[in-house]
Structures are given as structure tokens and as C-alpha cells.
Amino acid sequence: MFMAKVSIQLAIHLFASLMLGWPICAALRRLRILDQPNQRSSHVAPTPRGGGIAILLVIAASSLLMSRSHKDDLIWVAPLVAVWVGIISLVDDVRGLSARIRFGTHIVGALVLIGFLDFTIVGGPMAKLAEQLHLPSPLIQLLMVFWIVGYTNAFNFMDGINGIAGIQAGVGALAMAAVAGVGIGRWDSAPVLISLAVSGAALGFLPHNFPKARMFMGDVGSAPLGMLLGFLVLWICNEHGFQLFIPLAMIHTNFILDTSVTLVRRIARGDRWLDSHREHFYQRLVRSGFSHTAVTSWEGFLLSIASIISILVARSSTTVQLVTLTYVILMWGSFFAIVEYRFWKTNQINNRSKI
Numbered sequence: 001m002f003m004a005k006v007s008i009q010l011a012i013h014l015f016a017s018l019m020l021g022w023p024i025c026a027a028l029r030r031l032r033i034l035d036q037p038n039q040r041s042s043h044v045a046p047t048p049r050g051g052g053i054a055i056l057l058v059i060a061a062s063s064l065l066m067s068r069s070h071k072d073d074l075i076w077v078a079p080l081v082a083v084w085v086g087i088i089s090l091v092d093d094v095r096g097l098s099a100r101i102r103f104g105t106h107i108v109g110a111l112v113l114i115g116f117l118d119f120t121i122v123g124g125p126m127a128k129l130a131e132q133l134h135l136p137s138p139l140i141q142l143l144m145v146f147w148i149v150g151y152t153n154a155f156n157f158m159d160g161i162n163g164i165a166g167i168q169a170g171v172g173a174l175a176m177a178a179v180a181g182v183g184i185g186r187w188d189s190a191p192v193l194i195s196l197a198v199s200g201a202a203l204g205f206l207p208h209n210f211p212k213a214r215m216f217m218g219d220v221g222s223a224p225l226g227m228l229l230g231f232l233v234l235w236i237c238n239e240h241g242f243q244l245f246i247p248l249a250m251i252h253t254n255f256i257l258d259t260s261v262t263l264v265r266r267i268a269r270g271d272r273w274l275d276s277h278r279e280h281f282y283q284r285l286v287r288s289g290f291s292h293t294a295v296t297s298w299e300g301f302l303l304s305i306a307s308i309i310s311i312l313v314a315r316s317s318t319t320v321q322l323v324t325l326t327y328v329i330l331m332w333g334s335f336f337a338i339v340e341y342r343f344w345k346t347n348q349i350n351n352r353s354k355i
Contacts, residue, residue, distance in 0.1 A: 006187060009200065013059075013200025015204065017054050017203075018207060021051060021205060024050070028048035028050050029048050035216055048216065050094075050215070051205060051215040051217050052086065054201070055204075058200070058201040058204070059082065059198060060080070060082075060083050062079075063080075073116060074113075077112070077116050078232075079194070081109045082225075085105055085152075085224045085227055086220045087220075089105075089220045093218045103149070106223070106227065109152075110145040144234050148230040151229065155229065158258060158259065158280065160280060161282060161296060163206060163211065164295070167296060169202035169229060170200075171199075171303055172251050172307065173232070174196070174199040176229075176233070176236065176248055178307075178311045179251070183247070183314035191236045195232055198225065198229070198232070233252075246322065247311070247313055247321060249325075250306055250328050254302065254332055258281050258336070281335075281336045281339045285342065287346070309324055
């Protein structure tokens with residue numbers, strides 16, 4: 001019965017996002033909101049940018065409907081914050097904004113979201129976490145803001161080839177709902193329902209962006225999705241227990257590791273790390289001669305493995321979860337090592353051909 005409801009909900013959000021995509025794509029073309037290719041781009045033709053509007057509209061409409069039967073204010077506050085971040089990001093897509101404004105928007109959004117989490121429950125997940133870590137609650141809240149802002153930007157940085165962000169959001173959010181459902185036996189809590197809405201909306205957008213990109217998600221889609229996904233990890237934990245944190249974080253290991261390693265590498269080299277580039281592992285694989293379809297398919301395949309593992313260990317002990325997390329990190333690390341070798345080999349061949 002629960003699975004039937006989950007399937008129906010996913011299908012409704014998927015269909016709505018898919019249908020909205022066509023008129024939004026046409027409107028973006030008419031308004032000339034196009035992503036022009038440059039030396040750092042992974043595309044060669046001007047392509048409408050801002051398709052994430054469809055994803056946001058579906059999530060926002062769904063949250064308003066669900067808020068009628070749920071008392072948790074976050075069921076409408078979280079999507080509302082995402083819409084606000086999306087509006088600022090749309091301006092960035094069209095006119096361009098400074099990094100200070102973008103980061104400021106993300107920080108304010110994260111502060112609002114964390115402010116609405118109910119940390120006052122005596123004996124609740126937040127109180128237990130603070131007690132176990134021997135840290136004051138304000139410090140934990142600050143770390144949570146850092147997590148949300150960090151993942152928001154990681155997701156934004158990783159949206160660089162066809163389908164990769166849509167698959168991460170679609171498969172990832174569905175896996176997060178499953179981790180919560182399996183872990184605590186409930187599929188009707190507010191964060192689980194929002195996770196399903198995010199998953200369906202993202203999967204519905206995917207045919208417009210993968211395997212061929214008729215339009216891009218844009219920052220209007222990637223920034224709010226990153227913020228929602230990052231916050232949903234904390235929201236589910238606060239609702240159902242922080243024992244779910246490791247399985248939930250495991251789902252996002254790829255984006256976290258890729259962004260972190262790339263950032264450290266660029267800082268160590270003395271590069272302007274905020275500047276656009278093509279040095280993420282998935283971009284290096286594309287530059288090595290693989291198609292967007294091949295790279296995104298491999299990323300999606302490994303994401304699916306990590307997601308299945310996270311669901312299987314949702315009710316396991318912390319020790320088992322940590323061992324499993326180590327395995328998932330090694331899996332992605334091995335993939336990145338293969339990418340680096342392939343990239344080095346391609347450069348060697350290209351350098352020989354120039355001699």
C-alpha cells in the first residue's frame with residue numbers, strides 16, 4: 001500500500017515537471033535566455049538555460065498542497081526558501097551576480113531553514129547529538145549551516161554536463177526517502193514527502209536534459225536543489241534520528257568528494273578557485289573523449305550502487321554504517337583514479353601528436 005502511494009506520488013511529480021518543461025523551454029528561447037558556449041563549456045551550441053524553473057514550480061505547488069494536511073511548517077518553508085534562492089539564481093543566470101551576493105543568499109537561506117528546525121524537544125535528536133558530541137547547540141547549528149551552504153555550492157559546481165545534476169537529485173532524493181522509510185518504518189513524514197517531490201520533479205526534467213540537452217537546468221535549478229537536498233539530510237535526521245546521517249550522506253559522497261578534491265587541488269595550485277573551470281573529475285572524463293551520455297551513465301550507475309547500499313544499512317549499527325561508508329568512498333576513489341589515469345594518458349597522446 002505504501003509503495004503504491006509512493007509510486008503514484010513520484011509519477012504525478014514526474015509528469016507535471018515533464019509537461020511544464022516544454023512551455024518553459026519555449027519561453028526561455030523567446031526571451032533569449034541562452035547559455036552561450038565558451039572555452040570552458042561542455043556544449044557547442046546556444047542552449048536555453050533556466051529549465052530548473054519547472055522543477056521549482058512543481059515542488060512549490062506540491063508543498064502547498066501537502067501543507068494542508070501536515071502541521072510541520074517546514075513542509076512549505078523549505079520549498080519557499082528554495083524558490084527565493086531560485087529567483088536570485090535566475091537573476092544570476094540572466095545578468096550575472098557577484099560571488100558575494102550568491103554566497104550571501106545561500107547563507108541566509110540556510111540560516112532560515114536551520115532556524116525552523118525544532119531543536120527544543122527535550123530528549124529529541126538534536127539534544128541527544130549535542131550531548132553525545134559534548135558541543136553546544138549553537139555550534140552544531142553553525143556546522144549545519146556550513147553543511148547546507150557547502151552542499152548547495154557543490155551541487156551547483158557539479159551541474160556541468162547533461163543529466164548529471166538531474167540524476168543526482170532524482171535518484172538521490174528517492175534514496176533518501178527510502179533510507180528514512182526503511183530506517184524508521186514511516187513514509188508519510190514531511191521530509192520524506194518533500195524528498196519524493198524533489199525526486200519526481202528532477203526525474204521529470206531529465207528527458208529535457210539527457211541524453212541530449214534541449215535546455216539546461218541553470219543555477220535557478222541547481223542552487224535550490226542543492227540547498228533542498230543538503231537540508232533534507234538534516235531534516236530527516238532531526239525528525240527521525242541522527243543514526244540516519246551516515247546512510248543519507250553516503251548518497252551524496254560523489255558530489256562531496258569530487259568538489260572537495262577539485263577545490264583543494266585548485267587552491268594548492270594557487271588558482272582563483274571561484275572562477276569557472278573544467279577540472280572536476282566528470283569534466284576530465286569528458287575531456288578525455290567520453291560523451292556526456294557515457295559519463296553521466298557511469299556516474300548514475302555508481303550512484304545507484306551507493307544508494308542501494310545506504311538503504312540496506314539504514315537500520316544497521318554505526319560501526320556497520322562507517323565500514324560501509326568507507327567502502328563507498330573507496331568505490332568513488334577508484335573511479336576518480338581511473339579518470340585521472342585516463343586524463344593523463346589522453347594528455348600524453350595529445351602532447352606527442354604536437355611534436
